[in-house]
Amino acid sequence: MNVAIVGVGLHPFGRFEGRTGLQMGAFATRQALADAGIGWSDVQVAFGGSLGVVLPDSHGDTMPDSLVTELGLTGLPFVNVANGCATAGTALLMAASAIESGAQDVAVAVGFDKHPRGHFNADPEVHGLPAWYGEMGMFVTTQFFAMKIQRYMHDHGITQQTLARVAAKNFRNGAKNPNAWRRKPLSEEEILASRMLNHPLTQYMFCSPDEGAAAVVLCRTDRAGEFTDTPVFLKGAALRSRRFGTFEVFSPWLAAEQTPAPTADAAAAAFAQAGIGPDEVDVAQVQDSESGAEIIHMAETGLCEDGEQEELIARGATEIDGELPINTDGGLIANGEPIAASGMRQVIEVVTQLRGDAGERQVRNEPRVGFTQVYGAPGVSACTVLTR
């Protein structure tokens, strides 16, 4: 891809009473513009993600293009984006595609959301599911994560201690991140002793919905020098939806013959486009909706083999000072998940690491290649490969 990221901006993730999602989105966009040294009037096209696109009336969610009333009514093309848990990745991919097409040189991708506690409720029938499925108590997102990791642990020898190690690592990393929501380290013992929500996953192994915003400025690679001395290049970006036979949330049935998850397809496509292999990745941010997801996604993305996680995680390979640092900003477990900002946060953390600006959580050895992956309902994944 012929696209560079030349500005990033983040509104902290957490709970912010009295502040709207729109205000957080505007804050993040202004930060990103300032980082690139440009004004809103220099932006030629923008893609904005928020759950507000599909739920405009609930919980103060807002249509993303309302941002222009805060940032300036310049007449630019502004596209509202909603694509489940891949919303941020989709906005970024569309912005990059606009630049790749030659239509525009300078683009913004922004995502913001303000989810109340226990958001993401919906009616089974909205998902095309029968009423009995919800009435019997099976329309529960967390059950899916638990049953996927339960089978994975059985097949690949992953222990519950490893689930606790991943959560403890992400809380520890979050404690080093001033923008994170959960900034208190928790021990593996505390995590294992917390309430068993869905076996084998305890309460502190899960992320929660929250609030936040993130924005990036992208441009044509040959113009990057106009905006920054430290461009990060978007070498690969891919979005994939589920194929027949994958294991997804809210499934009354599954095909006995299982197919690789959309994450595997998106990661393979992003690496192929970049001409870079997963073995070259120096720092990665993957979707840790709960700690089992981080473990599974390590293998689905090609960062390791199935089952290798048990040993890698035990010896600290995925810690900030390990050889394969993962979720260095605390991931979803420490940051929570404002859906439309979450994938953008991952990209911003990789940019920050590749620039060498991550301070206390900076990975060693001057990282050159970074990777991000989001995955979620209704069975979508977006991945990026970034270099400096």
Next chain:
Amino acid sequence: MSASAPIDPTVATWEADRLQLVGGRCSGCATVTFPRLDGCPKCGSAAVEETPLSRRGTLWTWTTQGFLPKRPYVGTETDETFTPWLLGYVQLPEGVMVESPLVDTDVEHVEIGQAMELTSVEMATSDERGGVRTFAFRPVREEQA
């Protein structure tokens, strides 16, 4: 006490002596789904017929429900009275895995790969029905296996 009405008349045969879940089989590619769908999710054909599913299978994965589910769950428990229950996917010979509550087992005994069989259970409900009959899978007892 007479048995409650089924939670859904179409999802199973609900015959007392021969309970079977009712799935769909694609006339084109033979893909089986549960419940029956109008179109085949594999090949897109609209020629999908009802097919009764085997009563026995093996447990593919499982978890516990450790907290009171929100609506549209219709159980009568409260946060105070709720006790965790199990659910899982049971792989049937038709090549379909069915998600279902699991009964007559617990965290100490449930095991991936174990033989399971279909049963029906009474479920008290908080809505106007008061109670419904639902399906569940339970481990096949040794003497029956």
